[in-house]
Amino acid sequence: MSQKPRKLQRVSKACDFCNRRSIKCSRSDDNLGRCQNCADFDVDCTFDRPAKRRGVKAGTRVNARESPSSKTASEHDLAGRVVAPDRASRSSVSRSSTFPESGSRPSLTGDPWSSFNTGWSTAEGYDDDGALRNSWKAFAIASDRQIRNLVQVYFEIVYPIFPLFHKQSFIASINNKEHLTNQGLFASTMAVCSLVSSRARDGALYSNRWHREELLEPPSEAFYAAAKDALPRDLAAAKGMNYMRACAILAIASIQNGHIKNMQKYSGIYHTLTSMEGLHDEKLWPKDISPIETEERRRLFWSIYTLDIYSCIVWGGVVRYREAHSLVRYPVELNDEFITHQGYTRPPISPATGPSGPLDSRPPVSWMHGWNFTTDLYRILEHVVDGTRRRFSSANGTQEVWSLFSPANMSETTVMERVLSMYAALPSQFRETPPTTGDIGKDLFGFQSANIQATLQLLRMVLLSAEEIGVDRKCDVAGELLSVFSKVPVEYLKAISSPLLHHLGGIGYILGSVMEGSLSDASYQRVRTLLLEMADLLHRLETGLHRAAGASERLRSQVDRIDGYMRNSRLVNLPAAPPPPNGSAILMNIKPEPAVPPGPYAPTHPLGSTSTIGDQMLQFQLPPELLSDWPWPLDNSHSEGFLPLAFE
Template identity: 30%
Template sequence: MTSPGDDDSQAPPVPSAGNDLGKRKRNSRACDRCHRNACKCSPGIEGVPCTRCEEQGITCTYNRPSKRRGPPPRRSRVDSDATTAAQQPLPEPEAPDDSEPGATPVQFDADEDDQGSPPALPVQPPDAPLPEWLYNFTVKHQDIESLLDVFYQSCYVLRPYFHWPTFQSQVQQSLYRLDRGFFAVTMSVCALASGRLHNGMPVPESPHPLRLEAVPLFTACYSAAMGAIPSDLMDIEIQDRYQMMKAKAILGSCCLQNGDLKRAITHLGDYTTLLSISGFNIESNWPTNISERERQERRRLFWGAYQQDQYISHSFGFISRIREAKTSVKYPAEVFDDVDITETGILQRPDKVSFLRGWNFCTDLYRLLQYLDDTFKTHQQFTRDEPGSAVSSLLSRLRSPKNFSSEMLHLISDLHAELPDELKRVKAITGDPQSDRYGLIAANILITTQTLKMVLNVTGTKVH
């Protein structure tokens, strides 16, 4: 029924729901950046800069061509509901991929917080677009170089993850300002060095000029490293994965040094995740065009993180996440100094003692410890009527050959006897990095060997 005075030939009035829809359509086109990142664009009106672009300080553009949305028959019926809409270009949704196939315009509500359907997969989360990372750090460059010296003197011998002349040169050139992955690594190194200063690690200059600033420096560097690493590891670009793996391994050392075991295993868990998705545990998966220096760095990182994983597992009872049986990575070359590693090869110095020989010996010990873990598991009591008891019984027989423990003990003794005297004597810190690293490695060998002997003792073998 029409009201008095209405013409019967007039088109029927548009329903109120239709009117609301017409108002909401004005906010249905995302800018080019939000469209590319599949994120919410507000206000989403061409000619008006959106909130995200203003926050990032970039130009908000609508240069991509408009496209008609949805199946034509469905669109035609919707357009017929409003006479004015039939003569105008159809609005485009916030992001073409953000709606289910065949979704109708009625589902779009710009006044609600959740605009449209859930975005189609895969989606790049909009909050951490890697290409837009910008350097923003307040620690002085000279302080960073000073912390690098502390790392080299006190930490490098146990975490030799760098070809040092190359790494030092890159930091001196402030390349950390230009590369997100390298920035994360540099900050993690500075955080570990700051922690050592705070804990009173002996260094040549005592007290060190930065000793009183160690705590704020640690906080700043650790936070900066964490801020440079995306919270979602899948957001890390392929070319950045190696640097982020290295940063995570060093951050794990930072937390372990501070007694924060939960964060330590979290960082190492992230490292293991990146290792797995990159196939880093298989050397043949590494890029074929890397130099000898880069190859040696990768070997050191892999086995260094393996040592740390085994140390945490055996010292604190956590599960081990890096299995030696699943790896195919060679030990790093036992060079006297990193300058002996060139782009294409290794310079051997038979008359010099490499601290990496002792470092590799520690890897041997941790591999034996991991095997003993498996063997010790089979010695645990189990009931024959329990599920899995048959397999447990078989594994117990396979992993417990006669004289296994005594043979392992003899092997350890023989390998230790073959080490140079420099790697057997624990000495006081002198301030000379080349000399001090022998004493630090000797201490590490002593502790790890005693740990292995204690585990052998638990399995029932008499050590002495």
Template identity: 30%
Template sequence: MPSSNHEIDPPDNGANESALSPVIAASKRIPKRRRNARACDRCHRNACKCSPGIEGRTCSRCKNQGVACTYSRPAKRRGPPPRRSLNGDNDMISPPSPRKPQRSESSAAAHAGLPATSRDTEPDNECIRVSTPRLSTSNFYPAYEDEIRHETIEALLKVFFHASYPLRPYFHWPSYVAQVMHRQYQTDWGVFIVTMAVCSLGAIRLCDGAPMGSDPHPLRSEAVDLFSKCFAAAVKAMPSESISCPDYYPLMKAKSILASACIQNGDLKRAYALLGDYNSLCVTSGFHVEANWPTSLTQIQREERRRFFWGVYQQEQYLANNAGFVSRQRDAKVTVQYPVEVYDDEDITETGIRLRTEQISFLRGFNYCTDLYRILEHMDGGVRGRQQVSSEELGGAVASFLYRLRPSKEMATECLQLITRLHEDLPEDLKSVKVMTGDPQVDRNGYIAYNILITTQTLKLLLVGTERPSVHMRCAIASELLDELSAIPMEFFHASSTVSLHHMAQNRREVLLLV
């Protein structure tokens, strides 16, 4: 709630006013200035000063933005929250340990408490700020300030940008780096949890041996410890109930990046749980429908959200296909456009986009992978739908009826032809993995090409299993996969993420089944 310098009436001690001195008696009769009762809903949500802060009168901020100035939230008790809420059991966070053979299956959802607040249908996106004192970054960052220094954060951001950003381009990088350079993570809750999540992913990639230009990297020996500290810092600052958080966008982003870190660490169950929190926020906020996004978004914010949404969609489908989980995102329910294929984030401004037709954008490959995962979602559902059940079993009659609604087996051949055509249309730099140069702008095409190769072959192997092709087709696809893998520079296998390694293991198993 916005602070005020107005004087608050002292308590009445029951003294007789007539017994006071004339000066004091006169001052008692003068109406005293009181503090504002409370901020309007919008200013309260964004932790902004509300002027005049009087119910029934539109405040200056709402008037300038042309939105309704409401006071519909319930009034709450003033003062600090109870000590039990701040120091309860939820503050005990146990971060995942990197690369242990046995992992605890305890939930990662032991978070700090947050009082429930209502979510506005169109939240203010001028800045990401906290809405309650307990969400203030000052409650969290000082505990890690000596261990996670600003220089360490900068170094881990560079690791993320080099090794993870090509597959997780969730940021307009110049804007995000500017936030970190100005140390907004020290005062802004949303920037804090996202930055800690980014650092945890950068640390685990460094721990797994992601090559950097200045190897041996100065933080490589500390990577395991930094991963645990950054992960714990992000989780501890999150509310125990995700849907009660009004600043849902940074929370969604932090949850999904932490899920990526868990996948990299081999903790697929925790990754699936974190993505479950993301999906809950996505559905309750209507994030999967672009028309629900605030109309005040700049071009940068809109493009960033498009990248973010489809990147998490790819991650969800990957877990469903390779880890045996159930996908909670359906392409049929989504109305979000693909991100624009710019060469560099500098080409996106607040008001427009500059396209360089002579340059190859790695986002071209990113969108191609989205195409593949959308096809994979639909075809995987068709394959599962062909698992025949007896009509005498419970639900068997409906299962038999739904089986007839599935795509025909000939659809697999058409999909293979479509994939081949789409792949041929890609630029050469996105179809072959080249030697790493150490330049992130150049190497990102290699990361995307590597991801395209693995994802394309995964889908092809699935499609081959949906019908009865000739032995020659089976052998041709298996041979194609082996030839392409043998052409990849060895350093890319060292630089590849755990996601890619899981892809390769899955493909190897499918190849053995084919031949």
């Protein structure tokens, strides 16, 4: 009779290293008696943590009615064990591939491991969780090649809008592995990797130097958790610019992933740290910082100032730092290679020559000139937000005082006339958006032009939200906004990524306000055409952008349902909505022809002109149930914000 094979004995207790990472602790043939993970990463295999008794503590009662789904204060690991909330967030990293497969682990004899057991730099850190630090350092060492690649991609798709690092010095610090010994730099580096990885996953890559799939492992969530766990629990210990920068980038990454509460959380921590560090006033900065850090601080301050205004418009809330309270200069208009630890240098002048001598001896224009102009637009937006918010101030029961100090609000036409004159004075590089080239030196200008256009349209939408305008005017504005976005090469729009959806949300809100009001045949036909153009634009953007996936089809379905209602109730023959443009039209950036159906439903007067008397008599209103699942909120009476741009 054959003997049953003996069961392998299970490890009764995980070692300290595996316990802190919430991963399986398995035996190995290591000569030192270490487990497999400790042997792979060449660390001591210890069991120094105090033992805890299993089971329920004496004197406590468990509520039998409590269901597992109601336990919001805990989560479960892979084995089904309940873990504490702070540990649960760490175990989620191991569930989503904390380390590469064993075949791709780095050599244990290489230089990267020499820094594994060293402490963080005490200049910016604190020492409260050595095992956690070591596990994340092991993660960073195992992901070294991926981190280098993501940092390079950062300077292609994120840096043009959020230039939070000096390119040459940041890349050098990563190559020298300074992030393994400096906790603040580690936090900001992991945040960069999380943001870039999520944008790459959403289709923001536009050059042929990178393959999307190669940048997605480890996933964005792993880097996000690493950055989060590197932030000190005691914010008083989070000294230095790197912690501020890490929180700022985590807030941007949260917007990218649609986690708005996390965006508010890390924005709040950022503003707390900037108040403690005095980032809003250059006189409070350390006296011994280099020109590189001076410029990084200026870029950080104004970058997150614009993000603060943007989030106030989209999700409501308050403006935390106002321009009148800030004593921070704009960044110098120089490329990074002309800013060093020793000082600033001017780019060489290579004037073009003509028959009569030099044509132009001025220094070349820096892309930062366009970036600073965008900041100007957000400063204008801050005051427009104030003026618009005052419409609601009478509802809080307080006496009006602002009129004692401020003149009457200027109209949209007056403000835009002044703004467009500023725009016309810009160099031509910032008023034209050529296709991407893959040369970041040239594409930086295209990014500024695209961002300026998006911000101009946001300013216009916010200005119009404070005015009562008719259906024709709303359609004119929505059509002009769609026309602007359709002319920007799609690669720039995809790189701007999720935040752009909220700009489009403003257009959807404008068109939705028309749809819920009184309509005529002509006005409905015009809105219908604009909605289909918007669906085409979303179709161009949603490839890879998981938050917009299916948005164009949902919009087309909504148009089809309204068309069906029109056929049944008004006996009008309407064709189905045309299909989205084919792939070649998308690649060539061809704007589709307006979908104006033939036959008796075509308008009998030019679009945009005043409706005829007969047309005005044929007013109708769509039933509310047809607009119940409109992608953008229509009822703004109880909204904290005044322009609900959020994409739902």
